[in-house]
Amino acid sequence: MKPSAVLLAGALAAILVPCCPGAPVHMQRSAHSPRSKLLLVSFDGFRWDYDQDVDTPNLDAMARDGVKARYMTPAFITLTSPCHFTLVTGKYVENHGVVHNMFYNTSSRLKLPYYTTLGIQSWWDNGSVPIWVTAQRQGLRTGSFFYPGGNVTYQGVAVTLSRKEGALHNYGNESEWRANVDTVMTWFTQHDLHLVTLYFGEPDTTGHRYGPESPQRQAMVEQVDRTVGYLRDSIAHHNLSDSLDLIVTSDHGMSSVQKTAPDLVELHKLPNFTFQDVDFELLDYGPNGMLLPKEGRLEQVYAALRGAHPRLHVYRKEEFPSSFHYAGHPRITPLLMYSDPGYVIHGRYSVQFNNGEHGFDNGDMDMKTIFRAVGPSFKEGLEVEPFESVHVYELMCQLLGIEPEANDGDPAVLRPLLRSGATLSRWPPSVMGLLGIMLLAKVA
Numbered sequence: 001m002k003p004s005a006v007l008l009a010g011a012l013a014a015i016l017v018p019c020c021p022g023a024p025v026h027m028q029r030s031a032h033s034p035r036s037k038l039l040l041v042s043f044d045g046f047r048w049d050y051d052q053d054v055d056t057p058n059l060d061a062m063a064r065d066g067v068k069a070r071y072m073t074p075a076f077i078t079l080t081s082p083c084h085f086t087l088v089t090g091k092y093v094e095n096h097g098v099v100h101n102m103f104y105n106t107s108s109r110l111k112l113p114y115y116t117t118l119g120i121q122s123w124w125d126n127g128s129v130p131i132w133v134t135a136q137r138q139g140l141r142t143g144s145f146f147y148p149g150g151n152v153t154y155q156g157v158a159v160t161l162s163r164k165e166g167a168l169h170n171y172g173n174e175s176e177w178r179a180n181v182d183t184v185m186t187w188f189t190q191h192d193l194h195l196v197t198l199y200f201g202e203p204d205t206t207g208h209r210y211g212p213e214s215p216q217r218q219a220m221v222e223q224v225d226r227t228v229g230y231l232r233d234s235i236a237h238h239n240l241s242d243s244l245d246l247i248v249t250s251d252h253g254m255s256s257v258q259k260t261a262p263d264l265v266e267l268h269k270l271p272n273f274t275f276q277d278v279d280f281e282l283l284d285y286g287p288n289g290m291l292l293p294k295e296g297r298l299e300q301v302y303a304a305l306r307g308a309h310p311r312l313h314v315y316r317k318e319e320f321p322s323s324f325h326y327a328g329h330p331r332i333t334p335l336l337m338y339s340d341p342g343y344v345i346h347g348r349y350s351v352q353f354n355n356g357e358h359g360f361d362n363g364d365m366d367m368k369t370i371f372r373a374v375g376p377s378f379k380e381g382l383e384v385e386p387f388e389s390v391h392v393y394e395l396m397c398q399l400l401g402i403e404p405e406a407n408d409g410d411p412a413v414l415r416p417l418l419r420s421g422a423t424l425s426r427w428p429p430s431v432m433g434l435l436g437i438m439l440l441a442k443v444a
Contacts, residue, residue, distance in 0.1 A: 036377060037188055037244040038399050040087070040197045041231065042147065043224050044080060044171075045204025045358065047212060047253035048072070048368040054221045058229035059372060062248065066374025067382045067417045074252045074369055074389050076324040076362040077288055080204070081117065083251035083389065084148040088130040088197065090393025090407030092325030096128040098149070099331045106280040106292050106333060115167050121152040129405050131195065131396055132159045138402045140194040143187045145180055147197035161187055171201025172220065177227050185238045195400060200227070204358075207254040211355035212366070217254075232374075245375030245399050249392070254356045255366035258342045265312050265339045266346040272304040275348060280333065283347030286359035287340075290333040298334055311340040324362070325408070341366060377418050387413055 048071035051059050062068070075086040075093050077100070085091075085098040093099055103117040104110065117123055132142040133154045143161040144150025151164040163183075170176070177200060187193045203220040210216040228248060235241055258264070267273060267283065275281070277300060280292035293301040298316075305314040314337040320327035327336060339345050341364045344352055360367050368386070377399055390407075395414040397404040404411075 036399060036401070037193070037240065038195045038396060039184065039188075039235075039244060039246050040147075040195075040396065041200070041246070041248045042084065042087070042197070043200045043202065043248070043250050043370075045202070045207050045252060045254050046221075046224065046250035046370050047207075047366065048370055050203065050212075050217070050221045051225075051370070054218045054225070056221065056225040058225045058232065059248070059370075062228065062232070062246075062372040062374050063383070064381055066246075066372065066378045066380060067384065069371035069384050069386060071365075071368040071386045072249060072371040072389050072392075073386060074250075074362050074367060076326050078252040078358050078360060078362050078367045079286075079288075080114070080251050081148045084199075085124070085128075085130070086389055087249070087251070087392050088132070088147075088149065089128045090390055090404065090409040091128055092390060092408050094326050094328035094332070095408060097126045097329050097331060098124060099326070099329055100282065100285075100288075102282065102285065104280075104282055109280055111282065115165075118148060118151060118164065124149045124152050125154045129154055131393060131400075131402075132197070133157045134397075134405055135195050135400055135402050136160060140400060140402065141192060143184070143191075143193045143196040145184055145196065146199040146201075148199065150197060160193065161191060165201075169201070171205050172223075174223050174227070177223075178230055181227070181231050181234055185234050185240075188240060188244065189238050195396075200224070204254070207356040208354045209356070211256050212254040213256060214355070217356075242376055245377045246373065247392070247396070248370070248372040249389075250369040252358045252362075253365075253367045253369050254358050255341050255360055255364070257344060257352060257355055257357045259352055259355070261343070263309075263311060263343075264346065264350065265309055265343050266350050267305075268346070268348050268350075270304065270308045273301070273308065274304075277301050277304075281347060282333070283345055284349075284351070286357045287338050287344050288359050289337045289345045289347070291335040291337075292333045293335060302335060305335070305337070311343045312345070313338055313340075373417060379417060379419055382417065384417065 074083045077093060079101045081101045082093045082098050085096050089096045101114045103112040103120045103123045130149060132144060135142050141160045144159045145163045146165050150159050151162050184196050184198055187196055203217055203224060206217050206220040235244055277293055277297045278291050279294045282290040302316060317327050317332055317334050320336060341360045344357055391409040391413040393407055394404055394409040394411040
């Protein structure tokens with residue numbers, strides 16, 4: 001290398017020193033360098049194949065203009081809060097600790113419903129730092145609109161702007177959806193937010209009520225597609241097309257429920273099992289269950305349930321399949337179980353109102369979900385093979401140019417979705433200029 005190139009290399013190395021792991025990324029940038037913006041949109045319960053029996057021109061256009069995954073595999077347990085928190089932490093459920101939609105305490109036996117749990121800080125802030133806080137610590141401004149986990153503080157830090165739905169919120173109001181999109185556009189343009197997570201509670205609610213194969217679900221998917229079109233039109237209208245990357249995805253899929261089958265999973269009908277041996281139970285919430293047996297009765301309860309029903313899978317905590325990345329958290333009870341696809345677990349009574357359900361094995365195709373991405377950082381017309389949702393966090397950190405927290409994702413998995421140099425362009429202009437000069441010096 002020529003002497004001039006050596007000097008330039010030294011200067012470049014000095015500028016790049018803050019890029020060592022753990023250094024705050026906002027120190028790496030010029031104060032005047034442009035930042036890319038990112039909008040993560042989740043349509044709850046959007047199964048991977050919902051666009052195959054409905055006309056979805058706007059989702060199809062996203063695929064043509066950007067990137068589409070054949071499907072995405074969510075985390076287990078395939079429930080709303082755990083899967084959404086995996087997206088914003090890059091961690092499997094046993095590592096981020098949001099193990100259920102419901103807050104529960106095995107000592108007090110307190111159990112709180114989904115909406116109430118959204119506001120319980122200790123349920124969410126238990127060691128993992130989501131991307132909102134990480135981005136803010138590195139100089140960015142973030143927002144959460146109805147996104148699970150976005151309305152509590154983490155290590156004392158709140159999301160810059162956030163909205164939380166009401167207790168009896170109507171998740172299917174299309175006019176409100178458009179108003180919410182308008183608000184998010186205002187956040188980006190008037191409040192200079194860099195990252196926003198936007199949540200819609202459909203088609204999950206409709207899939208639960210009418211079933212995933214119903215005409216009502218098909219109509220709701222058409223509404224989702226219209227909203228995607230409105231969203232992309234709004235991005236263009238606000239002159240954000242060249243600076244904002246859009247990801248549309250979901251938390252899990254949906255499966256039809258067996259409600260009249262002769263082999264329902266009913267714990268209260270199993271001959272050798274009694275609830276008198278149990279101190280705490282979390283049952284009747286789809287296909288999953290947790291039990292805390294009374295002291296000294298764990299093996300007795302386990303023996304009564306293990307193999308008691310061909311569609312019920314019961315494990316001691318330490319023997320739960322490690323591939324689920326679920327049972328290793330202290331919040332998990334000594335005994336846990338799940339049922340076969342289509343079958344829910346009935347506890348003390350047999351009551352099932354839903355025609356559709358999730359929470360099943362994340363390897364089952366009905367639990368797979370969608371992934372679309374479009375924007376200045378993404379390639380065009382690319383369809384990729386399936387991947388796990390745990391990798392989306394690393395992708396988002398690359399798009400925002402921030403240093404990620406420790407996580408279970410691999411940044412290399414989704415890097416092929418990006419245009420050549422998409423992450424390199426996040427460097428300050430001074431660094432980019434030096435890189436160019438070094439290349440010229442090397443050629444000379």
